[in-house]
Amino acid sequence: MPLCFAKSRQTVQNAVGRRSSLLVTRGWHRLVWPVCSAAWLLSGCASPAGGTSATGQVLEGAAPERLSAEARLPREQTADQQVQHVLHRLAFGPRPGDVEAVRRFGVDAWIEQQLHPERLPDSVTTALMGRYQTVSMTAEQLLAEYPPANVALAALARRGNGVVSAEDSARLRQQARRSTQFLGELASSRVARAVVSERQLEEVLVDFWENHFNVFAGKDRTRYFLTDYDRTIRQHALGNFRALLGAVAKSPAMLYYLDNWQSVADSGRPTLQPVRANARAGSRAAQRRADVARQRVMDRMAQNPALQQLAQRRRGLNENYARELMELHTLGVDGGYTQQDVIAVAQALTGWTLERGAQGGGFVFRGQVHDAGAKTILGKSFPAGRGVEEGEAVLDLLASRPQTATFIASKLARRLVSDTPPPALVARAAATFRRTDGDIRETVRTIVTSPEFFSTAAYRAKVKSPFELVASTLRALQAPADGTPRTAQVVSRLGQPIFGHQAPNGYPEVGSAWMNTGAILNRINFGLTVASGRMAGVRLAQWPSYRTLASLNREAQVEGVIRDLLGGAVSSDTRQVLMTGTNPFLAARGAGTDTLLTDPDDDEPRMTPAARRATVAPTGLALIVGLALGAPEFQRR
Structure with a gap:
């Protein structure tokens, strides 16, 4: 049944739909x-056509669970246009029978239902996802099952004492194709969910957030982290923005794509390791253990060209993620930050890395490479000697800034309402965002029940x-x-x-x-x-x-x-x-x-x-x- 309506779908009537003479x-x-x-x-x-529908009109259906103040305001779109509008903006278009079903159920009741995807049964989508072999796999599993071509080449070279035969070359070409096969499955599953899911608004917002927090599959091994990334976005698509921001910041996909996994304190800057080592007895023994571990790493590097190449890369502070975190993820390009803020945020996020580097693993914080010096970010002082909690405090600060509320509200309104969203609507949505501490569901509700959303200017x-x-x-x-x-x-x-x-x-x-x-x-x-x-x-x-x-x-x-x-x-x-x-x-x-x-x-x-x-x-x-x-x-x- 479409859109999880309890009533059975009625056959579409053959009569030609009524057209307005004022078009x-x-x-x-x-x-x-x-x-x-x-x-x-x-x-x-x-x-x-112009004209105003009844306030908070429910079209031949059950009353919505609750009507927001926005939903009680007059709407310019006709009743039929409202049905079409929500199915094209809050869903990926209607299926046969959906227009009649929403008309019976009521536009506002349908919106409220879509705002709570966790309440909507979606067994067809669940069964469909079960047909994909790789979308539920972790990055580690994908790397093991579909290794990059250069890894396969190194393995063949070791087995053949450095000689790669014509048969090996053919096997490598096949492996190169296989190493991207799972990406095709993930892309296919994205389209499939958009087509069949009953949780249409959730799919629209997953598409929005995965674009907002964009990650490029073509960069090195980023593709191996995307199945986990898709699950991360889905988990928070209608939740709390700060939770979403934190999950993205710690996601292997984002850490790898914007290089934060390699960002470490510049030489000369204090780190947590010396402070904590000196505070412990037996620091000399700890140093000896560190020397032994370092030698083991050097021995492995001598046997592995890939590790040698990694070691040759410039080590130090990397500002890529810090800059995009402020410009694209939170404050916006005009969000009032400076280049010094970018540097300080990057320093606060040093040590946020991957457990096994390019081989994957989950998020891990490494204090020995974290910049533990004092910092000032957006006018707020961050004392020296802090660890992972410093990065968390930075995310708290950015998520709570008024500029972030306006930036996120503006982007959501641009996606859902108009290429040039009305400033008054953006202001109200931003106010909701601030009042609810970044509740995405409530911010979206403010937008999609507003008079601007149901205006004639917004239609098509x-x-x-x-x-x-x-x-x-x-x-x-x-x-x-x-x-x-x-x-x-x-x-x-x-x-x-x-x-x-x-x-x-x-x-x-x-x-x-x-x-x-x-x-x-x-x-x-x-x-x-x-x-x-x-x-x-x-x-x-x-x-x-x-x-x-x-x-x-x-x-x-x-x-x-x-x-x-x-x-x-x-x-x-x-x-x-x-x-x-x-x-x-x-x-x-x-x-x-x-x-x-x-x-x-x-x-x-x-x-x-x-x-x-x-x-x-x-x-x-x-x-x-x-x-x-x-x-x-x-x-x-």
């Missing part, structure tokens, strides 16, 4: 899309990211989750590789970043290719509306597609495209192809362009559906 046009060009000759593309999609105001586009397409057509990496690869080819953003700032949360001529063409081609049955697991005949619409005339099919896929309201340009079966933007640039969905390991890349186009040219109802998936109304949320 006006909002152009896609407002998102800095390229100017083109296609008037349809520039005309955009229909924005909602956001452009879907590639991840959102693919997930919403599969949900709209009631396609099963794809347990292979293929669907995640489509997300990547559309421009958003999962865990593939190299810089720590994450993917943009504004529509203009996703829109250029090539991106638009890819999105339109994507819709046509999906409708032609060329995407893994998607069969148009399995779409519940297909059987009803297949026997109708063209006009009735267009009306049915508008109702069931596009929320019942489209611009005249979109309707014209669906009726004629011709997209002017696409026609001006050649017929669509399925290159986005072509596996480079298949034989299809050897096909001629004409032959490839012939395999993906939908007709009839499939063509209408494909064009609808590429329409502005579907590309927006």
